[in-house]
Amino acid sequence: MAPSPESDLVERLLQGELRALSRLITHTEEGRGDVLATMERLWSHRAGARVLGVTGPPGAGKSTVVDKVIARHRAAGRRVAVLAVDPSSPFTGGAILGDRIRMQGHAADPGVFIRSLGTRGHHGGLTRTTREAAILCAAAGFDRIIVETVGVGQTELEVVGVADQVLVLLVPEAGDVIQTMKAGLLEGADVFAVNKCDRPGADKLAASLQAMLEDRAEIASELLPAVPIFRVSAQHGEGLDGLLEELDRRDVEAVPPGRALPPIAVAARLLGEEVARTAELEARNELSPDGDHADLGRALEAGTANPYGAVRALLGADR
Amino acid sequence: MAPSPESDLVERLLQGELRALSRLITHTEEGRGDVLATMERLWSHRAGARVLGVTGPPGAGKSTVVDKVIARHRAAGRRVAVLAVDPSSPFTGGAILGDRIRMQGHAADPGVFIRSLGTRGHHGGLTRTTREAAILCAAAGFDRIIVETVGVGQTELEVVGVADQVLVLLVPEAGDVIQTMKAGLLEGADVFAVNKCDRPGADKLAASLQAMLEDRAEIASELLPAVPIFRVSAQHGEGLDGLLEELDRRDVEAVPPGRALPPIAVAARLLGEEVARTAELEARNELSPDGDHADLGRALEAGTANPYGAVRALLGADR
The missing domain is CATH 3.40.50.300 (P-loop containing nucleotide triphosphate hydrolases)
Structure with a gap:
C-alpha cells in the first residue's frame, strides 16, 4: 500500500x-x-x-x-x-x-x-x-x-x-x-x-x-x-x-508531562471532543435542504421548531 | 401520570x-x-x-x-x-x-x-x-x-x-x-x-x-x-x-434574540455538546475497573496505551 x-x-x-x-x-x-x-x-x-x-x-x-x-x-x-x-x-x-x-x-x-x-x-x-x-x-x-x-x-x-x-x-x-x-x-x-x-x-x-x-x-x-x-x-x-x-x-x-488530568480522564475528554465534532457536522448535514431532516431544518429556520426540540428529535424520541 | x-x-x-x-x-x-x-x-x-x-x-x-x-x-x-x-x-x-x-x-x-x-x-x-x-x-x-x-x-x-x-x-x-x-x-x-x-x-x-x-x-x-x-x-x-x-x-x-448563529447551527452545536457530555461519561465508565474496557483503562494508567489510541479503540478500529 x-x-x-x-x-x-x-x-x-x-x-x-x-x-x-x-x-x-x-x-x-x-x-x-x-x-x-x-x-x-x-x-x-x-x-x-x-x-x-x-x-x-x-x-x-x-x-x-x-x-x-x-x-x-x-x-x-x-x-x-x-x-x-x-x-x-x-x-x-x-x-x-x-x-x-x-x-x-x-x-x-x-x-x-x-x-x-x-x-x-x-x-x-x-x-x-x-x-x-x-x-x-x-x-x-x-x-x-x-x-x-x-x-x-x-x-x-x-x-x-x-x-x-x-x-x-x-x-x-x-x-x-x-x-x-x-x-x-x-x-x-x-x-x-x-x-x-x-x-x-x-x-x-x-x-x-x-x-x-x-x-x-x-x-x-x-x-x-x-x-x-x-x-x-x-x-x-x-x-x-x-x-x-x-x-x-x-x-x-x-x-510528569501534562499536569491536569489522569490518563483515563484525558482519553474520555478527547473522545467527547471527537464525537462532538463528528455529531455537529452530521447534524448540519441532516438539517440542510438535502439532508434526511430537511423538514426539521426548515422548521428551525421558520421558528416553528426550536433548537432544543430539534436536538431531542435528532437523538431519537425515546431518549 | x-x-x-x-x-x-x-x-x-x-x-x-x-x-x-x-x-x-x-x-x-x-x-x-x-x-x-x-x-x-x-x-x-x-x-x-x-x-x-x-x-x-x-x-x-x-x-x-x-x-x-x-x-x-x-x-x-x-x-x-x-x-x-x-x-x-x-x-x-x-x-x-x-x-x-x-x-x-x-x-x-x-x-x-x-x-x-x-x-x-x-x-x-x-x-x-x-x-x-x-x-x-x-x-x-x-x-x-x-x-x-x-x-x-x-x-x-x-x-x-x-x-x-x-x-x-x-x-x-x-x-x-x-x-x-x-x-x-x-x-x-x-x-x-x-x-x-x-x-x-x-x-x-x-x-x-x-x-x-x-x-x-x-x-x-x-x-x-x-x-x-x-x-x-x-x-x-x-x-x-x-x-x-x-x-x-x-x-x-x-x-432577533441571540445574535451569533443561525438556528440550524445552534441546534447542531447543542447536539454536539450533548453527545460529547454523554460520550465522555460513558468512556469514563467503560475505562473504569468495573467497565467493559477496564484493560484499556489499566493500560492507560500504566502508560502502555496512550489517550489517542484509546479513543480510536473505543470508537472502533474501522473508523
Missing part, C-alpha cells in the same frame, strides 16, 4: 522538517486528516519535551520574558518552539501578531519555531489544538515548548491542561486583576513573576500574592507545592537570572 | 418563584435532570427578554455600570436578572464574589435576581450554561437579563453567542489590551464605553477605537452597523445617561 500524504508528512516531521510541522499544525487546527491516528503514533514523543506555559494580562511583558527564555535555551543548544495562543482568531485571526513580530529576533534561527494558534471554530477549541500542536513540536525534535497566552482567567485554565509548568506574569498595575481572579490565578500557577518591578505597587502586589498563597496553604487539606514569587524587570534584565534558573531547575525535575 | 419533580420545578419557575429558578440553574450547571426537555419547553420565553452582555478587563468598572443599568430598569418597573459569569469556578468557585457583593444594594429587591455561574467541569462549558440560565430567567418573568463577564478575549466571544447586544467597557489603562486583542474586541462589541474618562489616556483610547472601527468598515465587504463609543465616569455619573439611553434604544429595536 502506498503511504498516505498524511503519513508522508509525519515522516518528514519526524526528520525535523519545519514545513511539515507547520502543515500538520494547520491540519490539527482545521480538524483535517486523521488527527487521532497521527497523535496516537506521535504521542510517545511528548514525554521528551518540556512545555512551559506563560500567561498573564496584556501588557505584562510576556513576549519579553519569552524572548529571554528562548535565548537561554538556545545558548544551551536546545531547540525551542513557541506556540502563541490566540483566542480571538475564530473571528479574524492574527490578533497577537504584534507579539510574534517582537520575537522575530529569533526568526532566522532554525532552532526556534514560532507559531500562533487559533481554533477555526470547531469543537474542542484551543486546549485541544494546543495539546496536539505541542505533541507535533515534540515529535519534530523540539526540546522545549513555550505556550504563550494573552489574557487572565479562562485562558489560563486551558494552559494548565497542556503545560508541565505555568509561569504567571503580573505587573504592578494588575492589582485589580488579582483581586477579581485570584482563585483561578493561584490554582494555575507554578511560578509567579512580578514584572516591571521598578514601578510603584510592585512590593504591594508581591506581598498580596504571598498572603494569598499562605491563606491557600492554610485551608488546603493536602500539602501544596511551594509557589515562588520573583520580582523582575524583563526589559532591564533585573532579577531575570533567578527566574530563568528556577524555570530550568523545574524543567529537569521529574514532573 | 404524576408530574416529575423536575416538571414541578418548572411550573413553579413559570409562576416566578425564585427558589425554583435557582435550583433549575444549578441543575443546568451540573447537567442534572432532563435539561433538553426543560429547555425545549421554555425556549419560547427567551424571545420575551433582552439579554445585554457586559464585558471588559478586570477593573473596568463593570459592576458599577451594571448597577446603574439595573437601577434604570427598576425605575421603569422592569425585572432584571444578572448572570455573573465566572470562568475560574471549575477550580474553586466564587472568584467574582466581590463584584456580586458590590451589587447587593439590589439584593433585597425581589425584582432583581443576581447569580454567578460556573461550569462544574462538564462539557459545553459556560456558553451553554449561560444560554440556558438566560432561558430560565426569561421563563421566570425577567424582562432584562445582564450577562457580566470578567476578562478580555475568550470570554467575550462566549458572551456574543448568548447576548442580544454586547457592551464592551474599557478604561484608559487598557491601551495595551486593545492593541493585543483588537480583532476579538471589535467583532464582539455593539457599544463601547470608555469608563474613568477623567483619567489620562481616555481621549487617546477613544480615538484609537474609532480608528479601528473605521479601518474595519473600510475593509468589510458588507455594510457594518455603527458602533458608538461613549466616554463615561460610572462612579461620578458623567456621560452615563447617554450610554443608558442608547442601550435602551437598542433594546426596543427589533433585533
Whole structure:
C-alpha cells in the first residue's frame, strides 16, 4: 500500500522538517486528516519535551520574558518552539501578531519555531489544538515548548491542561486583576513573576500574592507545592537570572508531562471532543435542504421548531 | 401520570418563584435532570427578554455600570436578572464574589435576581450554561437579563453567542489590551464605553477605537452597523445617561434574540455538546475497573496505551 500524504508528512516531521510541522499544525487546527491516528503514533514523543506555559494580562511583558527564555535555551543548544495562543482568531485571526513580530529576533534561527494558534471554530477549541500542536513540536525534535497566552482567567485554565509548568506574569498595575481572579490565578500557577518591578505597587502586589498563597496553604487539606514569587524587570534584565534558573531547575525535575488530568480522564475528554465534532457536522448535514431532516431544518429556520426540540428529535424520541 | 419533580420545578419557575429558578440553574450547571426537555419547553420565553452582555478587563468598572443599568430598569418597573459569569469556578468557585457583593444594594429587591455561574467541569462549558440560565430567567418573568463577564478575549466571544447586544467597557489603562486583542474586541462589541474618562489616556483610547472601527468598515465587504463609543465616569455619573439611553434604544429595536448563529447551527452545536457530555461519561465508565474496557483503562494508567489510541479503540478500529 502506498503511504498516505498524511503519513508522508509525519515522516518528514519526524526528520525535523519545519514545513511539515507547520502543515500538520494547520491540519490539527482545521480538524483535517486523521488527527487521532497521527497523535496516537506521535504521542510517545511528548514525554521528551518540556512545555512551559506563560500567561498573564496584556501588557505584562510576556513576549519579553519569552524572548529571554528562548535565548537561554538556545545558548544551551536546545531547540525551542513557541506556540502563541490566540483566542480571538475564530473571528479574524492574527490578533497577537504584534507579539510574534517582537520575537522575530529569533526568526532566522532554525532552532526556534514560532507559531500562533487559533481554533477555526470547531469543537474542542484551543486546549485541544494546543495539546496536539505541542505533541507535533515534540515529535519534530523540539526540546522545549513555550505556550504563550494573552489574557487572565479562562485562558489560563486551558494552559494548565497542556503545560508541565505555568509561569504567571503580573505587573504592578494588575492589582485589580488579582483581586477579581485570584482563585483561578493561584490554582494555575507554578511560578509567579512580578514584572516591571521598578514601578510603584510592585512590593504591594508581591506581598498580596504571598498572603494569598499562605491563606491557600492554610485551608488546603493536602500539602501544596511551594509557589515562588520573583520580582523582575524583563526589559532591564533585573532579577531575570533567578527566574530563568528556577524555570530550568523545574524543567529537569521529574514532573510528569501534562499536569491536569489522569490518563483515563484525558482519553474520555478527547473522545467527547471527537464525537462532538463528528455529531455537529452530521447534524448540519441532516438539517440542510438535502439532508434526511430537511423538514426539521426548515422548521428551525421558520421558528416553528426550536433548537432544543430539534436536538431531542435528532437523538431519537425515546431518549 | 404524576408530574416529575423536575416538571414541578418548572411550573413553579413559570409562576416566578425564585427558589425554583435557582435550583433549575444549578441543575443546568451540573447537567442534572432532563435539561433538553426543560429547555425545549421554555425556549419560547427567551424571545420575551433582552439579554445585554457586559464585558471588559478586570477593573473596568463593570459592576458599577451594571448597577446603574439595573437601577434604570427598576425605575421603569422592569425585572432584571444578572448572570455573573465566572470562568475560574471549575477550580474553586466564587472568584467574582466581590463584584456580586458590590451589587447587593439590589439584593433585597425581589425584582432583581443576581447569580454567578460556573461550569462544574462538564462539557459545553459556560456558553451553554449561560444560554440556558438566560432561558430560565426569561421563563421566570425577567424582562432584562445582564450577562457580566470578567476578562478580555475568550470570554467575550462566549458572551456574543448568548447576548442580544454586547457592551464592551474599557478604561484608559487598557491601551495595551486593545492593541493585543483588537480583532476579538471589535467583532464582539455593539457599544463601547470608555469608563474613568477623567483619567489620562481616555481621549487617546477613544480615538484609537474609532480608528479601528473605521479601518474595519473600510475593509468589510458588507455594510457594518455603527458602533458608538461613549466616554463615561460610572462612579461620578458623567456621560452615563447617554450610554443608558442608547442601550435602551437598542433594546426596543427589533433585533432577533441571540445574535451569533443561525438556528440550524445552534441546534447542531447543542447536539454536539450533548453527545460529547454523554460520550465522555460513558468512556469514563467503560475505562473504569468495573467497565467493559477496564484493560484499556489499566493500560492507560500504566502508560502502555496512550489517550489517542484509546479513543480510536473505543470508537472502533474501522473508523
